[in-house]
Amino acid sequence: MSRISHPFEPLYDHESRILILGSFPSVVSREQNFYYANKTNRFWKVMEKLFREEISDRREFCHRRHIALWDVIASCSIRGSSDASITDVIPNDIASLIHQTDIHTVFTTGNTASRLYRKYIHLETEHIALPSTSAANASMRLDDLVRAYQEVYEKSRTEN
Numbered sequence: 001m002s003r004i005s006h007p008f009e010p011l012y013d014h015e016s017r018i019l020i021l022g023s024f025p026s027v028v029s030r031e032q033n034f035y036y037a038n039k040t041n042r043f044w045k046v047m048e049k050l051f052r053e054e055i056s057d058r059r060e061f062c063h064r065r066h067i068a069l070w071d072v073i074a075s076c077s078i079r080g081s082s083d084a085s086i087t088d089v090i091p092n093d094i095a096s097l098i099h100q101t102d103i104h105t106v107f108t109t110g111n112t113a114s115r116l117y118r119k120y121i122h123l124e125t126e127h128i129a130l131p132s133t134s135a136a137n138a139s140m141r142l143d144d145l146v147r148a149y150q151e152v153y154e155k156s157r158t159e160n
Helices: 027-032 043-051 058-064 094-099 111-120 142-148 150-156
Strands: 002-005 018-022 067-071 073-078 087-091 105-109 126-130
Touching: 018 094, 018 111, 018 150, 043 058, 043 142, 043 150, 058 067, 067 094, 087 111, 105 111, 105 150, 111 126, 126 150, 142 150
Parallel strands: 018 067, 018 105, 105 126
Antiparallel strands: 002 073, 073 087
16 A cells, blocks of 8 residues: 555636546556546446547546546555555645636546535535446446446536
8 A cells, every 4th residue: 555646637628518527546547647647437428428529538528528536635655556445635726727717516436426426525516426437347238337427427518
């Protein structure tokens, strides 16, 4: 178990309308320096199905669709990529990010992100908990995830 600080910045611009928060980047995401980088994670496949487009440039897609990405945790002790092993959490300053943008809805992906968001982040901004897109959440098929994430599509299109 080692103490790790979040290795990369949030992805957002001042026109971001929704914020999608994971718990903490996986080992693969930390190595590739980007969100949901593990090929077994279905996040980007869900986004492609929701928005009915092939995503070749993930940053450009998020900016164009007014989606911000970050994680609840700024630093923690963690073993590999295991959310279950996370301890000693210091949360990110999510309130500061929201105040710099047009974000009106925060989504959390997975039980750990949702639980930690509720524990550490106390904002008036709407919060919607979503299931994890990780391969570890094998009980949910891709189509189930797409249905669960439908509000991401809807909320990204609205001003509020």
